[in-house]
Amino acid sequence: MKNNPIYRGRIVLFCVIQIFSVSLYAHSLANIEMLYANTHVVGLMQQSQIHGKITDSNGVPLAGVSIIVKGTQRGTTSDFNGGYTINVNNNQVLVFSFVGFKTQEIPIHSRNELNVIMEPEVMSLDTVEINAGYYRVKDRERTGSIAKIESxxxxxxxxxxxxxxxxxxxxxxxxxxxxxxxxxxxxxxxxxxxxxxxxxxxxxxxxxxxxxxxxxxxxxxxxxxxxxxxxxxxxxxxxxxxxxxxxxxxxxxxxxxxxxxxxxxxxxxxxGEIGKTQFKLNxxxxxxxxxxxxxxxxTEQYLELRREGIVNDGFGAFLENPAFDFVWPDLKTWDQNRxxxxxxxxxxxxxxxxxxxxxxxGGSAQTxxxxxxxxxxxxxxxxxxxxxxxxxxxxxxxxxxxxxxxxxxxxxxxxxxxxxxxxxxxxxxxxxxxxxxxxxxxxxxxxxxxxxxxxxxxxxxxxxxxxxxxxxxxxxxxxxxxxxxxxxxxxxxxxxxxxxxxxxxxxxxxxxxxxxxxxxxxxxxxxxxxxxxxxxxxxxxxxxxxxxxxxxxxxxxxxxxxxxxxxxxxxxxxxxxxxxxxxxxxxxxxxxxxxxxxxxxxxxxxxxxxxxxxxxxxxxxxxxxxxxxxxxxxxxxxxxxxxxxxxxxxxxxxxxxxxxxxxxxxxxxxxxxxxxxxxxxxxxxxxxxxxxxxxxxxxxxxxxxxxxxxxxxxxxxxxxxxxxxxxxxxxxxxxxxxxxxxxxxxxxxxxxxxxxxxxxxxxxxxxxxxxxxxxxxxxxxxxxxxxxxxxxxxxxxxxxxxxxxxxxxxxxxxxxxxxxxxxIVKLYHALGVDPDTGIYQFEDYNDDGSISSPEDRQWIEDxxxxxxxxxxxxxxxxxxxxxxxxxxxxxxxxxNLRVQATPGYGNNGPVSLLDRWREVGDASSFMLASGGFNGGLSTSSNNQRRSSSAVSDxxxxxxxxxxxxxxxxxxxxxxxxxxxxxxxxxxxxxxxxxxxxxxxxxxxxxxxxxxxxxxxxxxx
Amino acid sequence: MKIIESNKQINIAECYFNGSIRRPIKYLLYFILIFFMSSCTDFIEVDPPKNVLISKTVFEDSSTVESALANIYYKMREQGMISGRYGLSSMMGIYSDELNYYGFDTNYIEIYTHHVSPSNAVVLAWWSHAYNLIYAANDIISGVETSVNLSQKQKEEFKGQALFVRGYMHSLLVNLFGSIPYITTTNYVENNKVTRIPVNKVYENIISDLEAAATFMGTSDDTGEHVVVNASVAKALLARTYLYTEQWELAEAMADDLITNYSLELDINSVFLKESSETIWQFKPNGVSYANTYEANQFVIRFIPGQTYALSDSMIGAFESGDLRLSYWTGSATSNDGLTTLYYPYKYKALLSETDSLEYSIIFRLTEQYLIRAESRTHLGNIIGAQEDLNMIRNRAGLDNTEANNKNNLLDAILHERQVEFFTEHGHRWFDLKRMGVANEILSPIKPNWKDSNFLLPIPETELEINPNLKPQNSGY
CATH class of the missing domain: 2.40.170.20 (TonB-dependent receptor, beta-barrel domain)
Structure with missing residues (x-):
């Protein structure tokens, strides 16, 4: 029964309802208290109307600034021209807030006109709040390491x-x-x-x-x-x-x-932000x-390498035999100039x-x-x-x-x-x-x-x-x-x-x-x-x-x-x-x-x-x-x-x-x-x-x-x-x-x-x-x-x-x-192309005369x-x-060498492949061309792909x-x-x-x- | 199915606060817990998903054990050495003298040109796939043993199939890699550090597994299509294994047993049809996506180019004139310009895309038993008996009786007969060249890179890295 998902869901649902109902009950209780408390306050103070204009530091009117009478839920927002009007008591304080600007609290002091210049908010550690998931924390008081990127x-x-x-x-x-x-x-x-x-x-x-x-x-x-x-x-x-x-x-x-x-x-x-209804289109x-x-x-470069590779593999004679044309259409049947x-x-x-x-x-102060x-x-x-x-x-x-x-x-x-x-x-x-x-x-x-x-x-x-x-x-x-x-x-x-x-x-x-x-x-x-x-x-x-x-x-x-x-x-x-x-x-x-x-x-x-x-x-x-x-x-x-x-x-x-x-x-x-x-x-x-x-x-x-x-x-x-x-x-x-x-x-x-x-x-x-x-x-x-x-x-x-x-x-x-x-990866240590044989050379770590894995794959790259x-x-x-x-x-x-280490394979590759070994004494960066038909050469090429030279900055x-x-x-x-x-x-x-x-x-x-x-x- | 045994009532406080939460808030936390939780372990128990079965339950019902075995058959058909895809039939065909390779895959080129590197992907795939099946077989062997609900007869039937698979996989591995470990348990700690044992010990194990398999299983063919292993299949492999280990009397007796119980398919055109009377074991193709064999799909050349394999000149040249197998079992395709003609194995003819199931992939067929008996009899001095067996096969192919009449001639004739009979079937040719000691003589003139060390494949490189006990690598790699 305890594995029954309905049963499990029920426990949780029960918990959720519990806390929700506790919240609601408490809330309604508090409202009743409020009702009693509020009746005493009404009508004690003199009310007057105050108006003004809100601009930024360049004098541009700011629309949508939220204006709230401090300590109350009453408020309004500025109109298109930055203007506002609100009823206040003489000794009250107005709170002006707008995204990207410093919030200002200004006492009325019996004025009936109040123009406000909003100052841009400088990144300040005192005001910046950071979301830490279950709680929020002021940046200045933060004990943890939190990086943030904003909208x-x-x-x-x-x-x-x-x-x-x-x-x-x-x-x-x-x-x-x-x-x-x-x-x-x-x-x-x-x-x-x-x-x-x-x-x-x-x-x-x-x-x-x-x-x-x-x-x-x-x-x-x-x-x-x-x-x-x-x-x-x-x-x-x-x-x-x-x-x-x-x-x-x-x-x-x-x-x-x-x-x-x-x-x-x-x-x-x-x-949504408190203020007038805003439409934004982007x-x-x-x-x-x-x-x-x-x-x-x-084409010319590729065909040259390809031909050379096939000849090097010992298939030169086949290349001349039309019966084998089907093996290399790129060299025979396809357009050589395309x-x-x-x-x-x-x-x-x-x-x-x-x-x-x-x-x-948009919204009001409440919603x-x-x-x-x-x-x-x-x-x-x-x-x-x-x-x-x-x-x-x-x-x-x-x-x-x-x-x-x-x-x-x-x-x-x-x-x-x-x-x-x-x-x-x-x-x-x-x-x-x-x-x-x-x-x-x-x-x-x-x-x-x-x-x-x-x-x-x-x-x-x-x-x-x-x-x-x-x-x-x-x-x-x-x-x-x-x-x-x-x-x-x-x-x-x-x-x-x-x-x-x-x-x-x-x-x-x-x-x-x-x-x-x-x-x-x-x-x-x-x-x-x-x-x-x-x-x-x-x-x-x-x-x-x-x-x-x-x-x-x-x-x-x-x-x-x-x-x-x-x-x-x-x-x-x-x-x-x-x-x-x-x-x-x-x-x-x-x-x-x-x-x-x-x-x-x-x-x-x-x-x-x-x-x-x-x-x-x-x-x-x-x-x-x-x-x-x-x-x-x-x-x-x-x-x-x-x-x-x-x-x-x-x-x-x-x-x-x-x-x-x-x-x-x-x-x-x-x-x-x-x-x-x-x-x-x-x-x-x-x-x-x-x-x-x-x-x-x-x-x-x-x-x-x-x-x-x-x-x-x-x-x-x-x-x-x-x-x-x-x-x-x-x-x-x-x-x-x-x-x-x-x-x-x-x-x-x-x-x-x-x-x-x-x-x-x-x-x-x-x-x-x-x-x-x-x-x-x-x-x-x-x-x-x-x-x-x-x-x-x-x-x-x-x-x-x-x-x-x-x-x-x-x-x-x-x-x-x-x-x-x-x-890290462990690789062969590449020693370049042997000028005598045209084959890639590697460091023989264990000196046994052959290059083998894992013994000779000791070069470390990170x-x-x-x-x-x-x-x-x-x-x-x-x-x-x-x-x-x-x-x-x-x-x-x-x-690139990780993918292509041999010139002459039947696929295109970087131009750098042209720098290949051709005759004894050549100092080249690539081995001799091979068409891929010589298994012996493919070992050299495979090892090169798993060598230090296949890694670079x-x-x-x-x-x-x-x-x-x-x-x-x-x-x-x-x-x-x-x-x-x-x-x-x-x-x-x-x-x-x-x-x-x-x-x-x-x-x-x-x-x-x-x-x-x-x-x-x-x-x- | 319950995963966690939680019959005891767990103390909530203990469950939450055996950690280090400090006293002042401890009471507050108790309070919340009482409100919000009934029990803390219940919630984090979940039912197992619908796509798995707990292993123990698999072995308590014969139908789920059959499913576990079906997995082995499925995997053998789809991947690894005996599959018609990338299996021994094509790979050892290019490794020996049966097929030429025209593709560009470096793994295959390495095999074709005898430059197999220890990191060759085909070799690794064969190795790992075989041991994966051996694990599956071992798990069935041990699983049915402890089963409560299965009957003794069911247990033996299942165990017999699993033992056969274990023996078969090892027999292929030992032929390719030489000395190998023989895995008889699912214990990974042991298998992870396992060492190689000598070839003759491997064969001893194979023979004992196959003998047990042959006694556990019956000879009846419940499927009616020879698509599941029975005692006859185990015997067929036993006969082959005795032959490979040169135990001539045993090989002859075992082949004899099969020859009495099966009949040779006399119509050469029907040998590879699914109803062929000589079939001992065949894979039923995937009925859903593909109705026919991977072999046909891999070898049949409809246009040039079209496939990466074609029969080699020496293979085509090996057929005697009048051999029906050349006309019935090979085909040819010529390019549009008429310059190129390629020959291909045409034993299996129906392509995957054709909807009717005409052919299944045959693994063991009776012809091999005739030739096993012929070879054993030759070694045992029964020249006439050997000739009779050989002639059965020759006559079916439209050829006259053999002229070979002494041991050496006969052995040559049998080697030749096996070449033209079993070409591109499960690596027979390569294994024959190897065991008869003629690989050097036959391959070195036609395969430029042939070396003595090519008798064995290299142990996969990653395997030696993970388990150094498998060292040393086979010589030459």
Whole structure:
């Protein structure tokens, strides 16, 4: 009975109703009290009317400024001309507030006219509040390490995934785009790789609700186009985001316990603001192109190498024998003078993106709302009509009771994505297709197969891949202030992610000579996947003051349940290809996968924050977690952290210092964990494969099971110094961290003789990530007309395998080295081409006269970045604002040699291949040409691809983003806010890297595009 | 199915606060817990997913054990050494003198040109696939042993099939790699550090597994199509194994047993049809996507180019004039310009895309038993008996009786007969060249890179990295 989901759901529902009803009951009680209290006050004071005009420092009227009578709920907002009128008592105070400006409190003093000049808000540590997830904290009092990026930075980047907007902006956060194809994924690493085998995905929390970031793409369907890696975060429109906070150290993350080892990313969406109803319209168009093409051989060069290679292989005589012409059509039957630039043909197009977003927001002092809808369409650089469409809705409504005690906040994001792409990324083909390959289409407009000698790459355009994704993220947060210092709160959330995709293989995409028909060949594979989760988090917040001591306590509990299902069906054989989308027309159906998984998670968590004299801050956080991912007796884990900060600039000896305006020393230590290992791994099971033999469905052993595994533990230590100079116009934050991860859950590689290749288990190895992060923010010029600010961040991470018991005898002996990073690879040490033989030479480490693995693969290369960061400048003059942002990274990566080390193979390659060995005494960088028919030469070539020469510097400085925006003066815009902007993304890159893109070294995946965007923003 | 035994009432406080939460808020926390939770372990128990079965339950029902065995048959048909895709039939065909390779895949070129590197993907795939099946077989062997619900007869039937698979996989491995480990348990700790044992020990194990398999299983063919292993299949492999280990009497007796119980298919056109009377074991093709064999799909050349394999000149030249096998079992294709003609194995004719199931992939057929008996009899001095067996096969192919009349002539004639009979079938040719000691003599004139060390394939490189106990690498690699 206890496993019955209805029963389980009931417990939680009961809990939620409990806290909700307690809140409501308390609220109604308090209202009654209020009713009595208010009757005494009415009619005692004299009322008068006050009016005035509100402008900015340039004298431009400000519309929509909120004006509230202090201590009451009464208020109004300024009109189009900045004017306002309100009834007040003579001795009352008016509060003027507006986004981006300092809030001002001005006493009436019996005036009846009050004109106000709003001053822009300078980034001030006193006022900036940071979202730490379960609680908010003033930046100056913060004890943890939290990096933040705000809407004003996100909006300037024409990107369609929140992760993309973070690239380079946040210290310690390394984001890499996995493909330039729209709708693909991103890899993110916060402070390095902690665990030997699991990923680096952090925990994502969207408006308080955990958001599963694992792709539900099916390998059967989309591995060729986006690696089956479809980022669910695509569903979140970056323009709907108010801020993204990245929690990095133990102090900030321990409250998330077992899921926080890789850091926590908090995404907060925009909310309505108090003030008049505002309409905002944002429209933009982008053009995107591949930013860098490889320098590939032309027809003459290719044919020369190819011929030479075949002769070198000893097949020269065959080359002259017409009976063998069919083996090398490129040299014999194809036009020897034809040349096609396949990069231009296949990935040289322009990707267009059109984006329109309309939002309405506003509200009274009690209730605010925001409704926003956006639509976007993006095409690709491939030929054909592939495109990605996204429609997103974002609604929020916030309400607070008159007495400010009861608060409710609802927000909903609903996104529809439609992505139609070719089945395979054409990039790989663009780099290797022969320069004299025939035309893609014949005279009749049909795919050209050139008498069966050409494998037409455009066939994949007919093999559609299409995906529809619906994402719903709904969240409600209710709170009630039971006593002045005690607040009850409940967070409720629901996510639903549905993915429906298919891939078709119509017979028409195949060479007709194979005589494939719709009946015997055409197939469709469909994937229906969904994941839904709900969460309930009742909490109590308590504040207590005793003299110089402020105490704040938070206690809460989490119930979370997630279930996922995936159904993959393949239908084969259709009466004709027009019916291929209809599974019921298929002759045979195969269920390729029908799986489900449940994950339940339950925790209690708490925080005690102590503040003494506003100078010393202590923050104790903890969590006890239970997860269904572990076997009996190992489901629970404890995590916790202590953080402390000393605001030494508040000390008397520094308080009068005009140079140093802010100084804080902070540190933290604690433990977090990771249960990111997939569900049900502790069970000894047989899997239903979806295949059959002789009418019997097959059941296969799913692997070697291990019931004994538990949490991975990640201990984080951080020390940081935060300084502000000249009234905080210069702010420097420096943080040093040391994270040690132990009890590693790893797929321990097994010899194949065990029947499998790995076993999941905890391993007593320790991995350390240390690093230094520096964040600098300066306000260089701050006058009425000109503002210039600079932001710079740099991270210097270092990863190290600290200990690994019995590494030498373990299955990792040839993968890892103690003291070296986890990201190393062991390679042959290349010694260049032997001038006598023309074959690659390698260092023979064990002097046994032959080059063999693993003994001679002792050269170590590390692929993790040595340093990375960004430099941004914002310059504004009157209505014109210019942003320039550079991203930089120092790293090494595989170069072209990893793919192509032999001149003369039957595919195109870099022009550099021409520098090959030809005769004794040649000093060349490539070996002698080989057509690939000489197995002896292929060993030399294979080893070279796995040698030190296949790795080179892949550092880069990239102008990631430039944005120029102009705010059209009101006199020309009929009183509306009108902004025109031009943005560029990924404009140029300074790099010495020999490959498609230093950020994305793969030779088969479309690199990130260069984009230009023109847009207009309208507000009224 | 319950995963966690939680019959005892767990103290809530203990469950939450054996950690280190401090006293002042402890009471507050108690308070909340009482309100919001009923029990903390209940919530984090989940049912197992619908796409898996707990292993123990698999062996308590004969239909799920059959499914576990179906998985083995399925995998043997689809991947690895005996599959018609990338299996021994084509790979050892290009490694020996049966096929030429015209493609550009470096793994295949390495095999074709005798430059197999220890990182060769085909070799690794064969190795890992075989051990994966051996694990599956071992799990069935131990699983049915402890089963409560299965009858003794069912247990023996299942165990027999699994033992056969274990023996068969090892027999192929030992032929390709020489000294190998013999895996009889699912214990990964042991198997991860396992060492190689001498070839004769491997054969001892194979023979004992096959003998047990032959006694456990019956000889009846419940499927009516010979698509599942029975005692006869185990005997057929035993006969082959005795032959390979030169135990002539045993080989003769075992072949004899099969020859009495099966009948040779006399119509050469029907030998590879699914109803062929001489079939001892065949794979039923995937009825859903493909109705026919991978062999036909891989070898049949419809136009030039079209396939990456074609029969070698020496193979085509090996047929005596008038051999029906040349006309019935090979085909040819000529290019449009008439300059190129390629020959291909045409034993299996129906292509995958054809909808009627005409042919199944045959693994063991009776002809081999005739030739095993002929060879054993030759060694045992029964020249006339050997000639009779050999002539059965020759006559079916439209050839006259053999002229060989002494031991050496006969052995040559049998080697030749096996070449033209079993070409591109499961690597027979290569194994014959190797075991009869003629590989050097026959291959060195026609395969430029042939070396003595090519008798064995290299142990996969990654395997030696993970388990150094498997060292040393086979010589020459």
């Amino acid at each position: 004003k930075t996100i909006e300037k980047q024409p990107v369609n995934n929140p992760l993309a907007a973070m690239q380079g902006h946040l210290p310690g956060v390394n984001v890499v785009q996995t493909t330039g194809v729209p709708g693909g994924g991103y890899n993110i690493e916060i402070r390095g790789k902690n665990f030997i085998n699991s990923g680096t995905d952090p925990l994502y929390i969207v408006d308080g609700v955990p958001f599963g970031s694992q792709s539900l793409g099916a390998v059967d369907i989309s591995v060729g186009i986006n690696g089956a890696n479809i980022s669910p975060l695509n569903a979140i429109n970056p323009n709907d985001i108010k801020s993204i906070e990245v929690l990095k150290d133990a102090d900030a993350t321990a409250i998330y316990g077992s899921r926080a080892a890789n850091g926590v990313v908090l995404i907060t969406t925009k909310k 429209m933009s168009s982008s053009l995107g192109q591949v930013s860098h093409f490889l320098d590939l051989m032309n 040349y096609t630039d396949w990069q231009k043909e296949l990935i040289g197009g322009t990707a267009y993106r059109n984006n329109v977003q309309l939002s309405v927001s 605010q709302f925001l409704i926003s809808g956006a639509h976007q369409k993006e095409t690709t650089v491939f030929p054909g009509d592939s495109n990605y469409k996204k429609t997103s809705f974002h609604n929020t409504i916030s309400h607070r009771s008159d007495d400010d005690r009861f608060k409710i906040n609802l927000s909903t994001i609903y996104t529809l994505e439609h992505n139609k792409m070719p089945r395979t990324d054409l990039t790989g083909k663009a780099y290797v297709l022969l320069p004299n390959a025939p035309a893609l289409y014949d005279e009749e407009g049909q795919l050209n197969w050139e008498n069966n000698t050409f494998d037409n790459p455009l066939a994949s355009l007919q093999e559609d891949y299409k995906v529809n994704i619906n994402t719903l993220i709904a969240n409600a947060s209710l709170s009630y202030e039971l006593l002045n210092n005690l607040e009850l709160k409940t967070n409720l959330g629901y996510n639903n992610y549905r993915l429906e995709s298919y891939r078709i293989l119509p017979s028409t995409a195949r060479n007709p000579e194979f005589e494939f028909t719709p009946e015997n060949y055409s197939s469709i594979t469909t994937n229906n996947s969904k994941r839904s989760s709900w969460i309930a988090e009742p909490q109590i917040h308590l504040e207590q003051h005793w003299g110089d001591i402020n105490l704040s306590v938070l206690v809460g509990t989490t119930f979370q349940s997630e279930s996922a299902e995936q159904l993959v069906i393949k239908g084969t054989g259709f009466p004709n290809n027009n019916l291929i989308l209809n599974l019921s027309a298929a002759k045979t159906l195969e269920v390729r996968q029908d799986s489900d998984s449940d994950y339940n998670y339950h925790a209690v968590f708490g925080r005690i924050n102590l503040d003494w004299k506003n100078k010393f801050f202590f923050n104790l956080t903890g969590r006890r977690d239970g997860s269904s991912r572990f076997g009996s007796g190992r489901q629970f884990g404890n995590f916790g952290a202590l953080g402390a900060a000393w605001l030494f600039s508040e000390e008397s000896f520094l308080s009068d210092n005009t140079f140093l305006s802010f100084g804080k020393l902070r540190g933290s230590y604690g433990a977090t964990g990771s249960d990111n290992i997939g569900d049900y791994k502790y069970l000894d099971t047989y899997g239903i494969t979806g295949f059959e033999y002789n009418g019997t469905n097959t059941l296969e052993p799913t692997g070697i099971f291990n019931p004994l595994f538990g949490w991975e533990v990640n201990k984080k230590l951080e020390l940081a110094l935060e300084l502000g100079f000249f009234n905080d116009r210069i702010q420097i934050n420096t943080a040093w961290y040391q994270n040690r991860s132990s009890n590693q859950l790893i797929g321990i590689p097994l010899a194949n003789t065990t029947g499998f290749t790995e076993l999941t288990g905890n391993f007593d190895a320790t991995v350390e990530n240390t690093g230094l992060e520096i964040n600098l923010h300066t306000s260089n010029i701050q006058t009425d007309h000109i503002q210039w600010t600079t932001a710079f961040n740099i991270s210097l991470p270092k990863n190290r395998l600290v200990s690994f018991p019995d590494l030498e005898t373990s299955t990792f002996a040839n993968t890892y080295v103690i003291g070296q990073p986890l990201t 692929f993790s970045p040595e340093l990375f960061g960004g430099l941004g400048n914002t310059l504004s003059y009157k209505n014109l604002t210019l942003d320039v942002f550079f991203q930089f990274k120092k790293q090494r990566d595989y170069n 892949a550092s880069f400085i990239r102008l990631r983003n430039i944005s120029l925006s102009y705010k059209i003066p009101k006199e020309f815009s009929y009183g509306m806010d009108l902004n025109v902007y031009l943005q560029g993304q990924n404009l140029f890159t300074i790099t010495g890297y020999d490959g498609p893109d230093p950020e994305q070294s793969s030779q088969t995946i479309l690199p990130p595009l260069r984009q230009f965007t023109l847009g207009v923003q309208l507000g009224f």
